[in-house]
Amino acid sequence: GQQLNQSPQSMFIQEGEDVSMNCTSSSIFNTWLWYKQDPGEGPVLLIALYKAGELTSNGRLTAQFGITRKDSFLNISASIPSDVGIYFCAGRTSSTSGTYKYIFGTGTRLKVLA
């Protein structure tokens, strides 16, 4: 199935460091989303981006919707141990019939070393 290219696949960082991950696609999306998934749980929405060029923050998280609408990045500042988990990007496309489809990235596994 169609997927977004997400990088890096995994990263180990020290507590307090900043983290950056990105997502690219060959297709244009109208909306970009970033989710975090903890072990044994479903993904939880972190940030939603609706316009090309949009920069949105949610606490220590900042995400941007690329100008070309084919990419997005997520930054986490001053990481803490509870930031550990898998981060997914997702793009949403709409059709002429008014329905939507979500395409998810392959995920970035983040581990924070105290």
Added chain:
Amino acid sequence: KAGVTQTPRYLIKTRGQQVTLSCSPISGHRSVSWYQQTPGQGLQFLFEYFSETQRNKGNFPGRFSGRQFSNSRSEMNVSTLELGDSALYLCASSWGQGRIEGYTFGSGTRLTVV
């Protein structure tokens, strides 16, 4: 406010059997989407139901089917199980065509096929 409830949480089935998974959306949500999550393929969209009608479908074989009831609860059925069907199956509910913030995932059902 109750979240999205998926039952059962864990399931072990034998090859060739069939399985039915259940998803109860957040009260008031009328759209339910199903995803298959595996380590190698990430989150793959299965299908979406809205008001008891399938609106979107991913690229999965006909062995995967679903339905939605008048109370918006949804079931997913997989017939003639294969080893490769082992995965975490997630459902997500939303109001339908509304804002992204309403798109909420359940904790998933982990299916193991032996």
